[in-house]
Amino acid sequence: MQFDRAGYKVPMLPHVRIRNTVANGLEMTPVGRLCRWTASRLFGGFILAFHRSSGRALTEQVEALRPSRVIALDEMVSRLKSGRSTSGLLAITVDDGYAATVEEYCQIARERQWPMTFYLPTAYLERGSLPFLMIANLQRVCPPTEVRLGGRDFCLVSEKARTEFFAGLIQRMYTAREADYMPLVEGLASHLIDNGLVPESSVYDVEPPVAWADVERWAREPTVSFQSHGVSHQAVVSLQADELHDELVRSKEVIEEHTNNPVAHFCYPYGGPESIGQNAPKIVSEVFSSSVTMSRGRLRGSDPFLLPRVPLYEQDTGNVACLKVLTA
Ligand SMILES: [Zn+2]
The missing domain is CATH 3.20.20.370 (Glycoside hydrolase/deacetylase)
Known part of the structure; x- marks a missing residue:
């Protein structure tokens, strides 16, 4: 260990x-x-x-x-x-x-x-923050959920679905500009916070x-x-x-x-x-x-x-x- x-x-x-x-x-x-x-x-x-x-x-x-x-x-x-x-x-x-x-x-x-x-x-x-730190937070705390982001429905109920969703997001982060993936990240963050699924700090607080x-x-x-x-x-x-x-x-x-x-x-x-x-x-x-x-x-x-x-x-x-x- x-x-x-x-x-x-x-x-x-x-x-x-x-x-x-x-x-x-x-x-x-x-x-x-x-x-x-x-x-x-x-x-x-x-x-x-x-x-x-x-x-x-x-x-x-x-x-x-x-x-x-x-x-x-x-x-x-x-x-x-x-x-x-x-x-x-x-x-x-x-x-x-x-x-x-x-x-x-x-x-x-x-x-x-x-x-x-x-x-x-x-x-x-x-x-005080960067997109990849926020994505890492979301990946750690995201519970099973269904969410509509950018006109698309995402069923993130299974662990496999969440793993694939974040793998896709990270792949986009490695090759695309912020504007291409941050709306998805912000949308998911709002969904989780507004529905009381996670506290705001768990998404936005990052290592300073x-x-x-x-x-x-x-x-x-x-x-x-x-x-x-x-x-x-x-x-x-x-x-x-x-x-x-x-x-x-x-x-x-x-x-x-x-x-x-x-x-x-x-x-x-x-x-x-x-x-x-x-x-x-x-x-x-x-x-x-x-x-x-x-x-x-x-x-x-x-x-x-x-x-x-x-x-x-x-x-x-x-x-x-x-x-x-x-x-x-
Ligand atoms: Zn770096």
Whole structure:
């Protein structure tokens, strides 16, 4: 049994259990130790992607990845672009700007002298919420119900129907603009709240974003860097070229204004190929020096505007982190 950051029990899925067993086995053998050393030395460096795991998990994972050494993303990108080696090096990136995560990680960045890059979606800092957080809330609390949304009847009585409904919604979120799916989300929220099926807070209360005042405070710490995750956290594939360009420039300007530091790096919302599309990397390259995805991989001659990362989560032990890097 595992626990998330709020202390809730999380059942260990079979594939996670198998991976943990393999990772632990790897640790105990000389072959495993050789693999770890080889992974650090022989292949390219890598960029870790975090979202909202605990500082304890991050510390355990980064320590387990030794002898790989933490460097700033800026340095990693400049090494990559100038053809210098990145092997034995890793960069830490953290998406979305959750207040608690930013605070805890920034303290670790300062204490351990581990450079960290935080990608902020600026509308989340302004509004206090984002569509995907509201959808996650609805998915968690939606009881069996029948509802008419956008002129269509949805029978969400069975668990299977609700699972399919939310899977469809999330798929749209990954590829479509907010206006295409938010009316459905808002409609369902109103239906559940107005009929007394769920309290309003269970839909609208989300984990708070970092405050601009804290961004400004931490921006003075040399190991902390705030970079762009766009404005609206919409899939860039859904935006017109000029809309995307405008989002990139606006987010860059707002973050630079608050931090007094250059903003040169971008993180694609959702980060999968279907959310990025064909045209975005060129538009991003007109405003930024690099952009990261959620595709798993290491930095071997990578396109600076489609950089792969290695995502790590709360349940990943140090050994699993090593295995993920080794197989990336
Ligand atoms: Zn994000």
